[in-house]
Amino acid sequence: MIELPLRELPSYLRWFPSGTAGPTSLAEHVLATRTGRLWADRADRPRTVAITCAGHVLLSGDPGALQPGALAPLANRYVLAPARFLPALGSAFDRVVPWERMVYVHAEAPARPRPPRGVTVRRVVEADATALAVLGADSAWIQASWGGPARLAGSGHAWGAFHRGRLLAVACTYFLGSRYEDIAVVTVPEHRREQLALSCVVALCAGVEARGRTTSWTCSRYNRPSRLLAWTAGFRLEREYVHYATGTPTTKGVSGSRKPAAPVGGVSGA
Incomplete structure (x- = not known):
C-alpha cells in the first residue's frame, strides 16, 4: 500500500x-x-x-x-x-x-471520589507537557494518539492527578469521534489502588458530557482491572x-x- x-x-x-x-x-x-x-x-x-x-x-x-x-x-x-x-x-x-x-459506554455518573491528601485532580494544560513526558516508557502509549505529550497536554482532553507537580495518573480522550470520545487511563505503578484513575476518569467524563458527547471505554476481555474500573466509573457493556x-x-x-x-x-x- x-x-x-x-x-x-x-x-x-x-x-x-x-x-x-x-x-x-x-x-x-x-x-x-x-x-x-x-x-x-x-x-x-x-x-x-x-x-x-x-x-x-x-x-x-x-x-x-x-x-x-x-x-x-x-x-x-x-x-x-x-x-x-x-x-x-x-x-x-x-x-x-x-x-x-469489549466496548463500554458511560451510563451512570458515580460520586467523585476524594483524592488522597496533597493530591489535586485537574485538567491537564500545556504547561504539564513535561509531567506527561516523564511518566515513563511504559506509559508513553497514552500520548500516542495525539502525537506526543505536548499535543496531548494542549488538547484540553486530559485530566490528571498531581502531587507536588508530579503526575500520578492521567485519563484522556484517546480517539475523538463526532458522537463518542473513547478514553484511556494510566496510573504510575506505586500509586495504584488509591482511586486516582477513578478520580481522573470521573472528571474526564464530566468534560466529555459538557462537550455534548458520550464517553466510551475499550479494553481486552481479559483485562479484569480495566473492566472493573470501567464499571465503577459508570460504564456499561455495549458490544x-x-x-x-x-x-x-x-x-x-x-x-x-x-x-x-x-x-x-x-x-x-x-
Whole structure:
C-alpha cells in the first residue's frame, strides 16, 4: 500500500464507520487531530484503504484487489477489519492473533471520589507537557494518539492527578469521534489502588458530557482491572468485537515496521 496525504482523508471517510463508540472512531479522530496516516492500494480510485494511528488500524475495501506484500505497512499493529480481510491478513504476516475486546459506554455518573491528601485532580494544560513526558516508557502509549505529550497536554482532553507537580495518573480522550470520545487511563505503578484513575476518569467524563458527547471505554476481555474500573466509573457493556495483532510481513524482501507500544488500560487495555 502507498501513503496518501492526510488532506485527502475527507474523501475516504465514507469507507469507515462514523458516530460509533470505541476504536471505530479512529477515522474521525485522525481527521480532527491530524495525527495518523492514510494508506491505499493505489492513488487513483483505490479499492482498499487503511487509516493508522497509535498502532491501531481501520481497514476497509476489497481484499481481492491487494497485491502480495501490499499490507506490509500494517505490520505489528492492531487491525480492525471485516472478516473478508482475514485470508489476506493471514497470508501477509507470519502471525495474526485475534484479540477479544469489549466496548463500554458511560451510563451512570458515580460520586467523585476524594483524592488522597496533597493530591489535586485537574485538567491537564500545556504547561504539564513535561509531567506527561516523564511518566515513563511504559506509559508513553497514552500520548500516542495525539502525537506526543505536548499535543496531548494542549488538547484540553486530559485530566490528571498531581502531587507536588508530579503526575500520578492521567485519563484522556484517546480517539475523538463526532458522537463518542473513547478514553484511556494510566496510573504510575506505586500509586495504584488509591482511586486516582477513578478520580481522573470521573472528571474526564464530566468534560466529555459538557462537550455534548458520550464517553466510551475499550479494553481486552481479559483485562479484569480495566473492566472493573470501567464499571465503577459508570460504564456499561455495549458490544464485543475482535481485532487482530499482526506480526512480521511474510513477503520476501519486505521488512516489518516498528512494534507499537503495548497499551495497559482504558481504550486499549491489555
